[in-house]
Amino acid sequence: MGKSMTDMVDSLEINGILPDEEMRELLKFRNKEITKYIFDKAYAVKEKYYGKNVYIRGTIEMTNYCKNDCYYCGLRRSNRFIPRFRLDEDDIMQFCDSGYKKGVRTFVLMGGDDYSFTENRVSKLISMIKDRYNDCAVELCLGERPSETYVKWFQAGADRYLLWHEAAGENYFRKVHPPDMSLLKRKQSLWELKRIGYQVGSGFMVGMPYQMVANVIEDLNFLKALEPHIIHLTPFIPTAHTIYESERSGNGEMTIYLMAILRLMLPRTLITADPALENVMADARKKAFLAGANEVFASITTDEIKEYYNVYNKKLSRRNTLGDEVSKMRLKIEESGNIAPSDKGDYNFPNEQETLYGKVHNIM
């Protein structure tokens, strides 16, 4: 007799991996009972390594210019319908100040691949933030850059780097990216960021056009091999003025289910509940906190900037992101029975980590 679904989940928890055929069953035959079983296990594992903590990451959307043209993204260079903006250093420091007062201890500098934020300019910015807030982490999400630039930014004090792999298989990657983008380069960048010593974040969208179960298994296996410190999954949201604007959204329940699977595959990982979840399911982030997610993004900029950056045309998400997002997120975290400490909330390293550039992370 074949293994039951609960046996597969138990085996996933013990071994951190499943044979592809069993993972396929877990994904294809998801039901209420197995969902509850895996969510409860994922929450218990998250509690073991991080207690009740769910960390709020203060995002600063610095630029919505991008040199790339990913088929699914509203910031793609060929979208002529969104007003473009770039923040200056004074604005960014002001947002850090107000975020810090609200208890934020990680500043995420986000943007498209915008080379007007040069290596030197970003280095100076990182140093300014770290000089003013030495108890805070700086997380970068600025796309693909040369290895020397990653090193410079790390040496300036950046702690983390987010770079979504988006699609681990070549054929599928090609379906959602233009020919001038390279999966190999994306994967090499991720390994390089790890080698330098960053806490690295990666992930993919759930329910993208053309995505098959086999693609998702490939993505899970890639993340298992990479062992990123942060995992960021979002449901696919069709966005106006993109190639896939008329497609259906990804499924919120499936996205959270995959987060729970990843919590069992990589127990110490920080798993982000993305604001996009609220586009497809009410109170989705609260549900994600109960399925092993333990960090969340909250913009610390203005409603106007959020509007130009968050280009999904959905009211549900807008309602959740307007105004003081940090206080709203703190409330949601507390309603889920967790707490939102004013703590930079690094990855739970099992041992000291010697990195290429000599940085040694804390042992927790």
Ligand code: SF4
């Ligand atoms: S997904 Fe990233 S790299 Fe691609 S167009 Fe959007 S912002 Fe640019």
